[in-house]
Amino acid sequence: MSRILVVEDSPTVLYTVSRMLTEGGYQVMTAKDGEEAMSLAINERPSLVLLDVILPKLNGYQVCRRMKSTPATAQIPVIMITSKTKDNDRFWGLEQGADDYVTKPFDVRQLLDVVNRFVPQAR
Secondary structure, eight states, rough: OOOEEOSSHHHHHHHHHHHHHHTTTTTEEEEHHHHHHHHHHHOOOOOOEEOOOOOSSOHHHHHHHHHHHHTTTTSSSSEESSOOOOOOHHHHHHHHTTTTESSSSOOOOOOOHHHHHHHHOOO
């Protein structure tokens, strides 16, 4: 079963995304700040990371840059999910190594379609 790390400090968004993924047949791990995200990514090696940009301790850009420059996590796809909607925000996220960039508010089906492009569904 594919494991997805959801990194989000908003309890509402964390719940919504986690539930959607669980119902989609994925195993979900969660982190509420950038440092916890890095630790889980290195130790658990998820199939995919859904990463908010605005986070405590390390922001999503920093986490993505560190993941992509760390051999143990460099190949893990990262999809940024953020309320930062400007073109330069998207550019900066992709420049840090993100594999895709989804803006909030997002459609749950759209997000699941993006996830499914990177990791196979369990069911």
